[in-house]
Amino acid sequence: MWRSPEPKKSYDIIIIGGGGHGLGTAYYLAKEHKLKNIAVIEKGWLGSGNTGRNTTIIRSNYLWNESVYLYDHALKIWENLSNELNYNVMFSQRGVLNLAHNEHDVKEIKRRMSANRLNGIDSKWINTQEIKKLVPIMNTDNLRYPVLGASYQPRGGVARHDAVAWGFAMRADEMGVDIIQNCEVKNIITKSGKVTGVETDKGIISGEKVGVVASGHSSILAKTAGIKLPLQSRPLQALVSEPIKPVINTVVMSNAVHAYVSQSDKGELVIGAGTDGYNSFTQRGGYDVIEDTVRAIVELYPIFGKMKMLRQWGGIVDICPDASPIISKCEINGLYFNCGWGTGGFKATPGSANVFAYTIANDDPHPINAPFNLNRFVTGKLIDEHGAAAVAH
Numbered sequence: 001m002w003r004s005p006e007p008k009k010s011y012d013i014i015i016i017g018g019g020g021h022g023l024g025t026a027y028y029l030a031k032e033h034k035l036k037n038i039a040v041i042e043k044g045w046l047g048s049g050n051t052g053r054n055t056t057i058i059r060s061n062y063l064w065n066e067s068v069y070l071y072d073h074a075l076k077i078w079e080n081l082s083n084e085l086n087y088n089v090m091f092s093q094r095g096v097l098n099l100a101h102n103e104h105d106v107k108e109i110k111r112r113m114s115a116n117r118l119n120g121i122d123s124k125w126i127n128t129q130e131i132k133k134l135v136p137i138m139n140t141d142n143l144r145y146p147v148l149g150a151s152y153q154p155r156g157g158v159a160r161h162d163a164v165a166w167g168f169a170m171r172a173d174e175m176g177v178d179i180i181q182n183c184e185v186k187n188i189i190t191k192s193g194k195v196t197g198v199e200t201d202k203g204i205i206s207g208e209k210v211g212v213v214a215s216g217h218s219s220i221l222a223k224t225a226g227i228k229l230p231l232q233s234r235p236l237q238a239l240v241s242e243p244i245k246p247v248i249n250t251v252v253m254s255n256a257v258h259a260y261v262s263q264s265d266k267g268e269l270v271i272g273a274g275t276d277g278y279n280s281f282t283q284r285g286g287y288d289v290i291e292d293t294v295r296a297i298v299e300l301y302p303i304f305g306k307m308k309m310l311r312q313w314g315g316i317v318d319i320c321p322d323a324s325p326i327i328s329k330c331e332i333n334g335l336y337f338n339c340g341w342g343t344g345g346f347k348a349t350p351g352s353a354n355v356f357a358y359t360i361a362n363d364d365p366h367p368i369n370a371p372f373n374l375n376r377f378v379t380g381k382l383i384d385e386h387g388a389a390a391v392a393h
């Protein structure tokens, strides 16, 4: 599906990280900015990070204008991505519900929904009866946290995570991007305030510009260039059940209890859990977190009570203090960061890649990602999306 070249001695642009955001960045650099001599360097296989580990929920119903512009830019690209890549990323706009379980949830969700509508986002409030029509198997009143209503974004949905990485990789490769797997970047090399390349376990590779798109490992790489990123890396877990016939044809998120459910085309329930309460680099996560999630799922959907779970895993998510990403230049010339997506960056993949490519190509941010700069942690102009981030951290 793509070549496996040996790394050249030097590139104009090196992207560290072969997840969706990194591969997408290389694709847009080649396609929209007509740039050549680009490499993506991935320490494992493509999509082996969070791209291939996430529950693929896509939506754009964030609170602040800055976030809506970013996530809806992505959602609009998702709507034509299979055509654009000529590869089926299985984007399915089956709608996303965010449940409210108490008065605080109701107020927070309604506030966000009103803000969304001012920004033209298809977000609406639906009551318990309407939820029951969409998801008849849900238990709404006989449980610890009754379901009082939900926000509903019909344009939201899910996609096939691997296909996103593979689609971008194939098309980037066709335009000459070298995709180098099984090659770990150990150090970012700088000289006189400018990036000059990277040291890898396959030797030193020179680069005029370097984009770091390494999710949970971004702060480790930044440290090699003397930069301290405001990120915490924590495991976030997901699990899937044995396959069953179709029972749920939308995505249901329940932030208060950290239980997210959708059903894959194979019939498996795809269940998202919360983060561990401490920093760690294990791609596994604590057992207590799954126990809590499964307990909540069984209360919300009693018919799942006797199902068997097939697989469980974790990914290392990189969380910013304001639960918003960093898409930014830094004080070292030619070095750029795209990270801090925390528990919710899959939905942003094509939009983030698109504006990050612009930032690298022009050495200047795109208007959409300008607010997501590193300097906001100095000026205090934070974009606090903890309420909309879905997973509390």
Ligand SMILES: Cc1cc2nc3c(=O)[nH]c(=O)nc-3n(C[C@H](O)[C@H](O)[C@H](O)COP(=O)(O)OP(=O)(O)OC[C@H]3O[C@@H](n4cnc5c(N)ncnc54)[C@H](O)[C@@H]3O)c2cc1C
Residues within 6 Å of the ligand: 016, 017, 018, 019, 020, 021, 022, 041, 042, 043, 044, 045, 046, 047, 048, 049, 050, 051, 052, 053, 054, 055, 056, 057, 058, 183, 184, 185, 186, 213, 214, 215, 216, 217, 221, 236, 237, 238, 272, 313, 314, 315, 316, 317, 341, 342, 343, 344, 345, 346, 347, 348
């Ligand atoms: C369990 C779970 C559920 C999630 N659910 C959702 C969801 O439903 N919706 C949503 O929007 N988001 C979700 N997310 C978050 C989402 O997965 C991420 O924000 C997104 O996939 C990040 O993409 P990325 O390309 O930036 O990172 P990644 O896909 O992690 O790619 C980074 C790559 O960098 C590589 N790398 C790291 N260090 C080095 C190095 N030194 N040298 C070379 N390569 C390196 C890694 O191997 C990795 O492949 C979830 C995450 C997890 C873990």
